[in-house]
Amino acid sequence: AQSVAQPEDQVNVAEGNPLTVKCTYSVSGNPYLFWYVQYPNRGLQFLLKYITGDNLVKGSYGFEAEFNKSQTSFHLKKPSALVSDSALYFCAVRDGNAGNMLTFGGGTRLMVKP
Amino acid sequence: EPEVTQTPSHQVTQMGQEVILRCVPISNHLYFYWYRQILGQKVEFLVSFYNNEISEKSEIFDDQFSVERPDGSNFTLKIRSTKLEDSAMYFCASSLTPATNEKLFFGSGTQLSVL
Numbered sequence: 001a002q003s004v005a006q007p008e009d010q011v012n013v014a015e016g017n018p019l020t021v022k023c024t025y026s027v028s029g030n031p032y033l034f035w036y037v038q039y040p041n042r043g044l045q046f047l048l049k050y051i052t053g054d055n056l057v058k059g060s061y062g063f064e065a066e067f068n069k070s071q072t073s074f075h076l077k078k079p080s081a082l083v084s085d086s087a088l089y090f091c092a093v094r095d096g097n098a099g100n101m102l103t104f105g106g107g108t109r110l111m112v113k114p
Numbered sequence: 115e116p117e118v119t120q121t122p123s124h125q126v127t128q129m130g131q132e133v134i135l136r137c138v139p140i141s142n143h144l145y146f147y148w149y150r151q152i153l154g155q156k157v158e159f160l161v162s163f164y165n166n167e168i169s170e171k172s173e174i175f176d177d178q179f180s181v182e183r184p185d186g187s188n189f190t191l192k193i194r195s196t197k198l199e200d201s202a203m204y205f206c207a208s209s210l211t212p213a214t215n216e217k218l219f220f221g222s223g224t225q226l227s228v229l
Binding site: 034036041042043044046049092099100101102103105106107 | 217218
């Protein structure tokens with residue numbers, strides 16, 4: 001079975017500071033990892049993905065994430081947070097050996113204060 | 115950017131009633147999905163659909179649920195006899211290729227409230 005954990009319900013950061021939103025996963029096969037963002041009254045929007053290759057993945061809006069196989073983590077990062085980054089962030093995983101189902105974490109609310 | 119649209123945005127129904135949630139996926143997409151999110155809980159996979167048949171479904175997707183692509187544009191989720199625990203935000207999604215390594219495009223959701 002595949003699972004995702006986002007240990008923080010909320011992350012608070014000041015504008016201009018770096019941010020990290022944590023994600024750990026568990027799969028039996030190769031992990032395919034994704035980050036999605038949800039703004040109020042909107043659907044989930046794709047940010048970035050890791051399938052294979054470089055462990056550091058760059059995505060939309062200046063976000064990046066680092067795949068760490070030994071720690072089974074895929075933390076989302078941004079060097080300098082913007083107030084407009086405030087939203088709900090979801091990490092998701094698909095087991096490369098088991099169908100197309102995406103399993104999502106519980107979400108982390110990012111609050112960026114001016 | 116193209117969008118997945120869902121209607122209605124909010125549906126209120128009585129327990130035991132049938133509801134149909136509607137979605138218009140992105141026009142050239144071939145794979146369609148339903149997910150749901152109970153308030154305060156995780157986003158959960160329900161079903162994936164390709165070539166007019168279900169390709170994968172979760173344990174949540176029992177006999178009370180069905181999906182259909184009645185024409186070339188709509189993709190519907192039907193709940194035959196709603197239960198209180200079906201109250202959730204239901205998200206439709208689509209992709210051009212299988213979700214294997216492809217991003218999904220999500221709609222803004224239908225909030226279903228079962229009274």
